[in-house]
Amino acid sequence: MNARLIDWIWHIRGSLTLAPGQSSEEALGRLDPLFRQTGTSHERTGDALTFRKKDQAAQDKMSIFDRGALWIERDTAGPVLRYSLTSRALLFCFLAPLLFLSFAGLTIAVGKFDTPSAREAPEKPEKKDAALPQHWIDKALGAPAPEKPKKDDKAKEDKRKLKPTASFVFAGIFAFLYVVGRVLEDRLVKSLFKRKLAGS
Amino acid sequence: MNGYRVGKRLIGAQAPVTIGWENIPGVEGGPLKQFIFTWFQPTALFLLIAFWYYAPNSIAKVSTAIGIGIGFKILLLALEWVSPRYESWRLTWKELVTDLFYVGLGYTILNLIEHYIGSDAAIEAVQHGFDWDKLTWFTGLPLLVQAFLISFIFDFGQYWMHRGMHNWYPLWLPHSVHHYITQLNINKGAVGNPVELFLIGLGIGGFFDFLPRAALLAGTIGLAIGTYQHINVRFNTPRWWRFLFNTTEHHSLHHSQDFEATRSNYSNTYIFIDRIFGTCIDGEAELLGMEGGRRMSIREQMTYPFTEGWKTIRERYSRPTAMPAE
Numbered sequence: 231m232n233a234r235l236i237d238w239i240w241h242i243r244g245s246l247t248l249a250p251g252q253s254s255e256e257a258l259g260r261l262d263p264l265f266r267q268t269g270t271s272h273e274r275t276g277d278a279l280t281f282r283k284k285d286q287a288a289q290d291k292m293s294i295f296d297r298g299a300l301w302i303e304r305d306t307a308g309p310v311l312r313y314s315l316t317s318r319a320l321l322f323c324f325l326a327p328l329l330f331l332s333f334a335g336l337t338i339a340v341g342k343f344d345t346p347s348a349r350e351a352p353e354k355p356e357k358k359d360a361a362l363p364q365h366w367i368d369k370a371l372g373a374p375a376p377e378k379p380k381k382d383d384k385a386k387e388d389k390r391k392l393k394p395t396a397s398f399v400f401a402g403i404f405a406f407l408y409v410v411g412r413v414l415e416d417r418l419v420k421s422l423f424k425r426k427l428a429g430s
Numbered sequence: 431m432n433g434y435r436v437g438k439r440l441i442g443a444q445a446p447v448t449i450g451w452e453n454i455p456g457v458e459g460g461p462l463k464q465f466i467f468t469w470f471q472p473t474a475l476f477l478l479i480a481f482w483y484y485a486p487n488s489i490a491k492v493s494t495a496i497g498i499g500i501g502f503k504i505l506l507l508a509l510e511w512v513s514p515r516y517e518s519w520r521l522t523w524k525e526l527v528t529d530l531f532y533v534g535l536g537y538t539i540l541n542l543i544e545h546y547i548g549s550d551a552a553i554e555a556v557q558h559g560f561d562w563d564k565l566t567w568f569t570g571l572p573l574l575v576q577a578f579l580i581s582f583i584f585d586f587g588q589y590w591m592h593r594g595m596h597n598w599y600p601l602w603l604p605h606s607v608h609h610y611i612t613q614l615n616i617n618k619g620a621v622g623n624p625v626e627l628f629l630i631g632l633g634i635g636g637f638f639d640f641l642p643r644a645a646l647l648a649g650t651i652g653l654a655i656g657t658y659q660h661i662n663v664r665f666n667t668p669r670w671w672r673f674l675f676n677t678t679e680h681h682s683l684h685h686s687q688d689f690e691a692t693r694s695n696y697s698n699t700y701i702f703i704d705r706i707f708g709t710c711i712d713g714e715a716e717l718l719g720m721e722g723g724r725r726m727s728i729r730e731q732m733t734y735p736f737t738e739g740w741k742t743i744r745e746r747y748s749r750p751t752a753m754p755a756e
């Protein structure tokens with residue numbers, strides 16, 4: 231299978247046309263400060279730059295990327311900067327919904343074994359009803375009277391059983407975050423390169 | 431760096447910190463912003479307590495508390511966006527994803543484990559064989575006193591657990607991962623090795639579910655005070671609040687890159703517990719983390735306590751190598 235069919239999940243690729251008259255030396259020179267960050271190593275060979283990042287700082291503008299390459303190509307319209315960047319964070323976020331779905335499956339599976347018959351603890355005999363105490367201050371301030379605990383065994387059992395809802399919710403949250411991140415980080419890195427190339 | 435003398439301790443000799451409330455800057459901006467960021471914390475606390483005090487029994491449920499907790503955190507995230515305390519603590523997409531991953535673990539797999547083999551299981555066993563009549567003296571107390579006692583007992587336990595984590599190597603190993611965070615944001619409290627998250631999940635909280643309203647009030651006190659430990663918002667925190675309660679200032683100092691500063695401000699909610707035991711330092715820090723602020727990847731956060739522990743064991747028990755004679 232062609233890796234390109236799926237590697238867009240964790241790769242961000244793009245291109246920017248250089249300003250008229252801007253040499254590749256000058257363009258890569260302007261981008262150079264981006265790779266002088268904590269945990270970043272980079273290498274320049276001719277019209278290309280490769281970099282690697284490890285334990286990148288939270289506020290590093292390219293913190294989501296772990297490695298990548300930038301190079302200048304001659305196009306009919308003039309020189310073009312092309313880049314291919316790899317992000318484990320994007321891959322992680324893409325796979326996170328699967329992890330949370332597996333937690334949901336586990337919760338359901340464990341719940342099936344956790345039936346009332348599986349619990350051997352005998353129920354204590356119910357005591358006769360007694361009104362729950364409420365302090366006179368609370369009564370005077372208008373707090374609702376405490377409710378007697380329900381004797382409904384089914385409700386009790388439902389409360390005791392864990393539900394997979396949270397796992398499904400987090401699977402959804404990470405799927406949404408992936409889409410946001412894939413679009414947002416693509417745009418952010420493009421505008422970052424654009425600004426740097428323009429010298430701002 | 432000279433550091434500051436606080437009692438017998440020298441704070442800030444290794445990394446920059448600010449000591450003393452008089453040296454901490456206030457909120458910058460117009461009168462409306464000043465007003466909001468001065469009164470937000472006490473108002474939110476008062477409103478949340480009033481809600482749980484008066485909510486009808488049909489509403490006063492755990493599901494409502496979870497909903498309010500999520501809503502409150504979204505509101506605080508918006509405050510972080512509008513008025514960050516430090517630009518260097520800005521929430522990025524990657525930070526948000528990392529933080530929410532740990533929040534997610536807490537709501538799902540850790541919850542499952544806690545339910546069956548953690549304190550929830552132990553509490554259920556204790557509750558089963560307990561004679562509730564012995565607690566009538568407690569249930570007859572005013573509701574707010576019950577709520578305060580529940581949250582105080584819980585925080586007192588957490589204080590010693592947390593202090594233990596900073597003083598006993600086997601507990602420090604899982605907790606150390608949380609100290610690799612390099613900025614404070616709303617959900618950063620959830621970031622840590624799952625072993626630690628399991629340990630701090632151990633508590634007596636569930637023990638009080640026979641007092642639903644008092645337990646929910648205790649939970650809301652924790653939410654409306656403890657949440658500000660990890661937040662990137664500057665408040666003009668009232669003097670009485672910062673004397674009694676933990677604040678983001680206290681907790682930023684606890685997370686600073688200065689070793690001595692991290693050995694302070696252990697409580698979650700009631701900073702007066704630290705004052706009682708002499709571990710409170712009033713101040714703040716911007717540069718946070720370990721090893722000069724190295725940010726740890728999620729993979730390393732998962733394995734670090736085990737790899738570090740193994741390294742330490744090997745060093746301690748490895749045979750000394752014979753030195754060659756000259």
